[in-house]
Amino acid sequence: MPIKLPSFRQRRDAYPPDLWTQCPSCQEMLFNKQLEKVLRVCSNCGHHFRLSAPARLNLLLDPDSFEECDAGLQSLDPLGFVDLKAYPDRVSAAQATTGLRDAAVWGFGSIGGRQVAMCVMDFSFMGGSMGSVVGEKVARSAEAALARRIPLVIVSASGGARMQEGTLSLMQLVKTVAATERLRLAGVPLISVMSDPTTGGVFASFAALGDVNLAEPNALIGFAGARVSAGTIQGELPEGFQRSEFLFNHGFVDRIVHRSNLRDELVKLVALLAPVQLPAPSSDNGNIPAFRPLSFLSALAERVIPESDEAVRG
Amino acid sequence: MVERLIGRSGRKGSSDADLAREPEAPADPTAAVWAKVQLARNLRRPRTLELLALIADDFVELHGDRFFGDDPAIVAGLARIDDRRVVVVGQQKGAETDENIRRNFGMPHPEGYRKAMRVMELGERLGLPIVTFVDVPGAHPGAESEERGIAEAIARSIALMTRLQTPIVTVITGEGGSGGALAIAVGDVVLALENAVYSVISPEGCASILWRTPDQAPAAALAMRMTATDQLQLGVVDEVIPEPRGGAHTDHPATAATIKTAVVRHLAALERRPLDELIEARYRRYRALGAFTTVDLEPVAIPERPGFADRLRNLLGGSARASNGTGSNPTRSHDEPPAREEV
Ligand SMILES: [Zn+2]
Numbered sequence: 034m035p036i037k038l039p040s041f042r043q044r045r046d047a048y049p050p051d052l053w054t055q056c057p058s059c060q061e062m063l064f065n066k067q068l069e070k071v072l073r074v075c076s077n078c079g080h081h082f083r084l085s086a087p088a089r090l091n092l093l094l095d096p097d098s099f100e101e102c103d104a105g106l107q108s109l110d111p112l113g114f115v116d117l118k119a120y121p122d123r124v125s126a127a128q129a130t131t132g133l134r135d136a137a138v139w140g141f142g143s144i145g146g147r148q149v150a151m152c153v154m155d156f157s158f159m160g161g162s163m164g165s166v167v168g169e170k171v172a173r174s175a176e177a178a179l180a181r182r183i184p185l186v187i188v189s190a191s192g193g194a195r196m197q198e199g200t201l202s203l204m205q206l207v208k209t210v211a212a213t214e215r216l217r218l219a220g221v222p223l224i225s226v227m228s229d230p231t232t233g234g235v236f237a238s239f240a241a242l243g244d245v246n247l248a249e250p251n252a253l254i255g256f257a258g259a260r261v262s263a264g265t266i267q268g269e270l271p272e273g274f275q276r277s278e279f280l281f282n283h284g285f286v287d288r289i290v291h292r293s294n295l296r297d298e299l300v301k302l303v304a305l306l307a308p309v310q311l312p313a314p315s316s317d318n319g320n321i322p323a324f325r326p327l328s329f330l331s332a333l334a335e336r337v338i339p340e341s342d343e344a345v346r347g
Numbered sequence: 348m349v350e351r352l353i354g355r356s357g358r359k360g361s362s363d364a365d366l367a368r369e370p371e372a373p374a375d376p377t378a379a380v381w382a383k384v385q386l387a388r389n390l391r392r393p394r395t396l397e398l399l400a401l402i403a404d405d406f407v408e409l410h411g412d413r414f415f416g417d418d419p420a421i422v423a424g425l426a427r428i429d430d431r432r433v434v435v436v437g438q439q440k441g442a443e444t445d446e447n448i449r450r451n452f453g454m455p456h457p458e459g460y461r462k463a464m465r466v467m468e469l470g471e472r473l474g475l476p477i478v479t480f481v482d483v484p485g486a487h488p489g490a491e492s493e494e495r496g497i498a499e500a501i502a503r504s505i506a507l508m509t510r511l512q513t514p515i516v517t518v519i520t521g522e523g524g525s526g527g528a529l530a531i532a533v534g535d536v537v538l539a540l541e542n543a544v545y546s547v548i549s550p551e552g553c554a555s556i557l558w559r560t561p562d563q564a565p566a567a568a569l570a571m572r573m574t575a576t577d578q579l580q581l582g583v584v585d586e587v588i589p590e591p592r593g594g595a596h597t598d599h600p601a602t603a604a605t606i607k608t609a610v611v612r613h614l615a616a617l618e619r620r621p622l623d624e625l626i627e628a629r630y631r632r633y634r635a636l637g638a639f640t641t642v643d644l645e646p647v648a649i650p651e652r653p654g655f656a657d658r659l660r661n662l663l664g665g666s667a668r669a670s671n672g673t674g675s676n677p678t679r680s681h682d683e684p685p686a687r688e689e690v
Contacts, residue, residue: 103641111581111638112572116557134642165637172634194525194547196557199571200583203525203547204636207533210502211509211630218510234547237498237526242506256498256526257488258552270490283494 056080058251072292081249081292083229085131086138086155089188093296094142094151101140103173108135108166112199120197127158135166136191139174144186145300147307150178153188156230161191163235164198168205171239175212179221182308185213186299188226189240193233206238213239222306224299227254227277227286241285245302247295248277248286381565383574384550386542387521388484391596393603394453395422395437395480398520401603402610403428406435409466411458415495418459419450420487421531423466428478429611434470436463436531437480440521454487457500460530464504467511476514476614479531485549486527501530508533509633512626514617516610519543519575519584520595535629536613537583539575540602541590545583546573582636 048055053062059078068075072092073082084092090099107124114120128134136159139152152174154161163171171187178185194202213223225243227236229252237256240246248254255275273279280286290298386392399406403426410417423436440453447453463479470477486497508515508531517534523545539545546553550568551561558567578584588609591598617625 105641105643106639107642109638109640112570114570116567116570117559165639169637169639196548196553196571198547198638199573199581200523200545200547200578201581201637203529204583204633206502206526206529207505207509207633208636210506211633214506214509215630217506234526237501238505239502241496241499241502255493256486256501257493271494274490275493279493283496285496285499 054082074292079250079291081229081251083156083190084292085157086133086153089153089155089228090138090142090151092292093186093188093299094144095146099140099142099151101138102177103139103170104134106135106166106169108164108198110197111165111201112197114197114199116197123159123197131155131158133158135170136161136163137167137170139170141177141183144296144303147303148181148183149186149303150174150181150183151186151188154190154235156190156192159195161189161230161235162193162195162202163191163205163209164195164202165205167191167195168202168208171205171209172212175209175216175223175239178223179212179216179219182219182221182310184222184224184303184306184308185216186224186226186303187239187243188228189231189235190228191232191235191240192230193235203234206234209239210242213242217242217244219308221308224302224306226295226299227252227280229253232256232258232275244306245288246286247288247290247298248280249292249295250277250289252277254280254286377565377569380569380574383542384544384565384568386594386596387544389521389594389596391442392482392521393595393599394442394482394520395435395439397442397599398437398480398603398606399426399435401600402426402607403435404430410462412461412465414461415458418456418462420453420455420483421459421463423462425475426478428607431611431614432473432475433614434466434473434475434477435480436466436477437520438483438528438531440482451487453483454485455483455527455530456487456492457495457497460486460497460500460504463531464500464507467507471511471513474513476516476618477511478610478614479515479517479534481517481519481523481528481532482521482543483524483527484522485524486530498526501526504530505533509629510626512622514614514620514625515629516613516617518588518606518610519545520606523573524549533629533633535617535625535632536585538586538588538606538609538613539578539584540588540595540606541575542594543575544568544573545575545578546571 048062052065054065054068055062056075056078058080059075061075061077063075068082073084110120133155137152137154139150142149142151152171154167175185194205216223222244223242225240225246227240227246227248229249231240231252231254233256236254253275254277277286277289281289405427406424408422408424420438421436422439426433426435438453438455439450441447441450467477486492486501515534517532517537519532519537519539521543523532523543525547550564550571553567553571554563555561572581575584575587579587586609588605591601595602
């Protein structure tokens with residue numbers, strides 16, 4: 034699927050790109066300051082522009098409730114990967130442009146007064162790609178949510194696994210899903226919010242597995258790159274292929290939510306999905322129930338806690 | 348891509364010349380890696396069914412995912428190996444062009460992974476260990492695959508394997524093509540044949556994105572360190588199984604015998620471990636994979652510094668980015684065309 038780039042040629046002088054952005058959907062010129070005020074949604078056609086991780090946290094969490102964890106995690110270069118540029122140079126460049134250390138930020142916060150663990154991705158950092166740091170942050174957020182028995186909210190914005198870390202990036206699919214699977218078995222909810230784009234290895238791991246999957250309108254959500262699909266497999270791709278509405282129609286997304294309603298939806302969902310608090314373990318041996326389906330997982334949670342000291346400290 | 352999947356060699360059977368020929372071992376590292384990729388993709392490499400015919404005393408294939416259909420690109424069933432009952436799941440490419448077309452060139456659809464999950468769960472219920480054989484260019488990337496939820500099927504299969512309460516031994520026999528491979532490759536022990544490869548994206552796909560031309564696939568293959576030995580060093584693979592001289596395709600029985608010895612040895616060791624310990628060790632195995640460091644820096648939300656919300660307000664006001672001296676344009680950086688990968 035060819036991606037239509039906005040053309041600034043004719044009107045560049047009239048609309049300097051540091052002040053104006055052209056909507057790729059309706060071609061309207063939007064004043065940047067105004068665009069930020071309306072949550073980066075085109076006021077003309079409703080196109081959802083991408084949101085940075087800090088802006089996303091600000092949008093969804095209660096004011097001033099966010100405490101970031103593991104902010105110092107930084108990727109190494111396990112393969113010594115060089116393409117047209119060395120991988121460490123790409124990371125440094127992305128850090129300088131975004132002010133982030135990698136493509137995900139996680140921490141604790143509250144939504145409608147209820148504690149949650151939240152992990153948000155930022156597409157502007159190397160396409161939101163998942164390497165060791167993103168995988169580690171998602172896994173730690175899930176382990177911390179399990180330990181505290183609070184819902185986990187993950188907002189994805191990613192082209193998929195990070196090629197520069199090779200199969201170690203691929204292994205992050207297992208690492209993240211192993212952790213979210215423990216949440217699932219313990220009855221602690223995962224809310225997956227898919228924004229544009231959520232593709233490849235991120236979609237094929239935790240993003241697809243939410244107890245509730247939300248998507249922003251018209252977000253690109255899919256497994257294979259559309260170019261790959263179109264090039265490999267002869268034949269036309271269906272209308273709206275790999276967009277939120279396509280996923281909704283095929284049953285993989287619960288709700289498509291406009292950005293202006295996203296926080297309200299989460300407030301409701303977090304309240305409705307709040308995990309049942311387990312009674313504190315009693316030393317009284319007399320009343321152990323015959324069947325305790327969660328005991329296995331409580332034991333796991335206890336084993337997880339010492340490993341996530343840093344996470345819990347935050 | 349189809350041409351590459353069919354392979355250059357359309358000949359049937361193996362000749363004495365093949366058996367005698369040493370694989371060229373080029374001095375140039377890029378050429379050497381590329382030669383391995385070609386060996387991993389060799390059309391006459393033994394597949395799951397060929398290997399089972401040589402390894403298993405009994406094999407009964409089970410078909411269908413009970414939801415949609417039966418995917419010929421994945422085979423699954425019950426087998427007896429060395430007096431041990433096991434569940435087997437593996438990808439299946441075709442040896443001939445006709446069979447390859449019927450089996451979608453070994454590229455599974457969602458129903459293939461759902462069949463795999465069904466049979467693996469059966470194994471768990473019966474207390475049978477699971478052996479998987481991985482050889483796949485990638486999951487099928489077409490529209491039907493997406494409509495039926497290929498990403499969900501892969502994610503769920505990975506999730507299932509992380510918690511199955513029975514030992515799992517995985518053998519990467521040929522191409523370990525990204526998520527489509529990983530979906531059946533989450534093992535307590537992951538073995539790889541000497542000339543197998545494992546990568547997060549095909550070298551052609553990687554080269555197209557990072558080098559902007561598929562012609563640089565050999566360079567991408569080298570950069571991704573996708574050979575079995577590299578994967579052993581990275582800890583992704585636990586043991587490399589040697590192949591006959593010339594490659595697995597030159598001697599199927601010898602290849603199968605070596606695989607059988609290694610699989611049986613690992614199954615025997617895994618079966619002695621208590622299940623909860625096994626599951627925890629499996630979790631830790633994958634939890635430990637990754638390469639990162641922790642650098643010192645101030646946490647985002649500490650009282651002495653401007654609060655997170657203040658900094659955000661600055662950011663949204665446009666002053667933060669301008670003042671950090673990078674001169675970057677946030678609008679542009681947020682809306683570049685997505686860097687896509689084929690998993
Ligand atoms: Zn618009």
